[in-house]
Amino acid sequence: MKVAVVGTGYVGLVSGACLADLGHEVICIDTDAEKIAKLEAGIMPIFEQGLEEVVKRNAKAGRIRFTTDFSLGVPGAEVVSVAVGTPSADDGSVDMKYVDAAAAEIGKNLSAYAVIANKSTVPVGTAERVTNIIRQHTEQEFDVVSNPEFLREGTAVFDFSKPTRIIIGTDSERAREVMRKLYAHISCQKIETDAVSAELTKYACNTFLATKISFINEVAHLSEAVGADVEAVAAGMGSDPRIGKEFLKAGPGWGGGCFPKDVRAFLKLGEAHGHAMPLTNAAMAMNKLARSRIVDRLERELGSLTGKKIGVLGVAFKGNTDDTRESPALDIINECLRRGAVVAVYDPQARFGDGAVAQVDSLFEAARDAEALVIATEWEEFRTLDLDKMKQTMAGDLIMDARNLLDADAAERSGFTYLRVGRKEKRKGI
Ligand SMILES: NC(=O)c1ccc[n+]([C@@H]2O[C@H](COP(=O)([O-])OP(=O)(O)OC[C@H]3O[C@@H](n4cnc5c(N)ncnc54)[C@H](O)[C@@H]3O)[C@@H](O)[C@H]2O)c1
Known part of the structure; x- marks a missing residue:
């Protein structure tokens, strides 16, 4: 399948490289020209175990390319995976400027039906928000799917290739079919649900894990006392x-x-x-x-x-x-x-x-x-x-x-x- 990955950070680069390793034809798009130049020169912009090997193997086989130009990556892609940053705004809410900008560029460059898969961790309602932004820029048909990512830095390549589960959040059967094809060669539990539930799942997971660590730290402090x-x-x-x-x-x-x-x-x-x-x-x-x-x-x-x-x-x-x-x-x-x-x-x-x-x-x-x-x-x-x-x-x-x-x-x-x-x-x- 032809796949575009928007955002080439920890999640985007690992996803792009691993999707290429599954045999897909991947193009990674990032607005950071320096990062793209490094990747084109075979230099990894981040340290992640095993990543360089996967990127180089697939670059050599012509299955992964890098660009800053949406018009080279989005037209013709069956899936456009979005993995841009979603940092906190000053008030603790999510700063959506990168997601919004990516959505606008995707909208401007769609040439046929595509599934836009949100891999970024995004607030509930983002699938709808991205749909509205893209719709402002194109007459093409498309679906937006929530596809949260659960990889961990340090073991990201392994986690992406052998995930505990893949969550696909959409009400569109057409989009679900495309996503099933994208991940056909990854064997794990695939949970199909609506976009809002998928979006909330990611936050619930991370908050639960953080709470678990906080809990054991509370036990640790008590352990010292007793x-x-x-x-x-x-x-x-x-x-x-x-x-x-x-x-x-x-x-x-x-x-x-x-x-x-x-x-x-x-x-x-x-x-x-x-x-x-x-x-x-x-x-x-x-x-x-x-x-x-x-x-x-x-x-x-x-x-x-x-x-x-x-x-x-x-x-x-x-x-x-x-x-x-x-x-x-x-x-x-x-x-x-x-x-x-x-x-x-x-x-x-x-x-x-x-x-x-x-x-x-x-x-x-x-x-x-x-x-x-x-x-x-x-x-x-x-x-x-x-x-x-x-x-x-x-x-x-x-x-x-x-x-x-x-x-x-x-x-x-x-x-x-x-x-x-x-x-x-x-x-x-x-
Ligand atoms: N890092 C993790 O372990 C991890 C795990 C699961 C989910 N996530 C989520 O994935 C998302 C990405 O995280 P990350 O750690 O990979 O972030 P990152 O900061 O490493 O990478 C984001 C990339 O997006 C690029 N970008 C920003 N705006 C863009 C645009 N409009 N078009 C194209 N590229 C653009 C940036 O230049 C950067 O290279 C976040 O929502 C994060 O919460 C991260």
Whole structure:
């Protein structure tokens, strides 16, 4: 099938590459000329495991192309998949400017019946909104389908190719047939529903998962108070299939390009319909607390943070991605700075442009002469760090492991006071 993918970010590029891998003829369209130039030159604009290989294989086979020009991609496409950003507006609602602009361009360039599949996470009512915008620009027949995406950064290629389910939201049987053909070679549960239910499903999923993390963080904080081990509690909880093992990892809270903005949008939806949404509000409050608590604990150990050097390992919002959007690490760094600390950061992939913070090229450089080390992202290389060498590098002996990555006994043997989330502390000399 001929497929156009509009928006070539984490979702669009992975979708485009994987759809090409299924044998479709894909053209990826993005307004960011620099990104398209990179892709044409075979350079990946994002870090995502396995992505480069899939893109290159399909580019070589002529199944994937990149352009900034809608008129090269939309005419003749049976499916136009929309994967543009849907960031939060200042008031927490969804800023729809990219979706609206994409819809207008699609409308101007339709040459025959096509299915417009919304992969972006969009508010309830967007299928109708996009339909209205496209209709202003074309006489052609088309259908707009809600087709929310559930891939996770870090495992995006795998998730797209082997999804847990595909949701197709439309009342049009003609559009459903096209979407069935698009995903015919992906075997998983296919849930066909109306557009509004599909749109709400995506927000309900992300808000539920965020709430689950907030819940385990609440359990973690209580574990510290009563002397329980949150990992044992989580194992006991997760073995109940009604609860499930996933998303029961205590830490500095949820972040990234999706959960925070999607939870805010879910709240806004409730507000718009006169619902108080107390559970979602509590999940958000808990998420703020999980972050600030990391810095509170540092301050409790070090006294004032003023003038103290803190080494932060990790700035990405989770391991195996270079995405720093709404990363807990950023809040931790900013709060340390606000309280007067000097911060140096190391991340294997992620870059961030804050001039107040030295971003260095090795974890030992970040830790050099630091009073404390904060592990803020679960990168594998942090798990195996040489603790004796780290101890010699640092001025102090405090590790605040916000991801519960290290072996506590090993940290203690190397002479550290080792704090983690919801688990027993190891104190030097005690
Ligand atoms: N990142 C994830 O893990 C993930 C997972 C599931 C769903 N989503 C949702 O998918 C959507 C995209 O997320 P992302 O992380 O890929 O975003 P992103 O910011 O990485 O990519 C969006 C891309 O869209 C391009 N764009 C903006 N306006 C455009 C236009 N009018 N025409 C063509 N291109 C345009 C941007 O230049 C950018 O390259 C969001 O709604 C997000 O909530 C993201």
